[in-house]
Amino acid sequence: MPTLLGRIDPEPFHSILLGGAAIPIERPSNTIATYGMTETFGGVVYDGLALNGVEMRTTPDGLIELRSPTMLRSYRDGSNPLDAQGWLRTGDLGLIDSATGMLTVLGRVDELIVTGGxxxxxxxxxxxxxRHNAVSEVAVIGIADPEWGQRVVALVVPMPGQLPLSLQAARELVRNQLPVASAPKEIRLVDSLPRTSVGKIRRMTLAEQHSSGER
Known part of the structure; x- marks a missing residue:
């Protein structure tokens, strides 16, 4: 998990495999971004390239599909998530570069925020x-909005000893590097972010809490 990387000194290690969540843009040179899941028995794509024997493709809608010798045969209840040709639809969206064959994972379908189209x-x-020195942790979610469909909301755990990040500063920072629509329309300061035992942010929990007004 990328979250756990911040709790260790990566320098003594020859290689560190990262996976299970979005990979940080800035990361140590000895880390390898992996992509896979329980159904594939772990990572089957390393730094965007499929391992030997592994196939990957995207549907017209951008959904990532995988086929691998390590693929599960069925779930414990007997159901089979594979199609007739053995492909697994992952539930993630991504892009495959036609020149290099490298996969870029964009994120889970259910995490995508659509604001103003x-x-x-x-x-x-x-x-x-x-990257802002006032931010210790952050999670970005979409909250239903009558005008925009969803509005981008940043839940920020402030960095101790720093003045809290203002909405204006957050919007300027994001708009300088990403499309205008990505800039948060609201900042909410929180004490902590709910996470799973391996460090994944519980986004559904956050969405439920904050859409109902709970803080």
């Missing part, structure tokens, strides 16, 4: 905001 990927906004 524009698509916003939370992890790209989070990566920008985390």
């Amino acid at each position: 524009e698509k916003v990927w939370p992890h790209t906004v989070e990566a920008v905001l985390l």
Whole structure:
């Protein structure tokens, strides 16, 4: 998990495999971004390239599909997520470069924010905001909005000893690096972010809490 990387000194290690969440744009040179899931028995794409024997493709809608010798045969209840040709639809959106064959994972379908008709990927906004010295942790979610469909909201854990990040500063920072639609329309300061045992942000929990007004 990329979150756990911040808790260790990566320098003594020859290689560190990262996966399970969005990979930071800025990361140590000895890290390798992996992509895979329980159904594939772990990572099958390393730094955008499929391992030997692994195939990957995207549907016209941009959904990533994988086929691998390590693929599961079925779930415990007997159901089979594979199609007749053995392809697994992952639920992630991505792009495959036609020249290099490298896969870029954009994110989970259910995490995509659509605001004013524009698509916003939370992890790209989070990566920008985390560069600000007033931000310790951040999660970006979409909240229902009567005008925009969804509005981009940044939930920020302030860095101790720093003045809290203002909405104006956050919007300027994001707009300088990403499309205008990606700029948060609201900042909410929180004490912590709910995470799984391996460090993944519980986005559904955050969406439920903050859409209902709970803070």
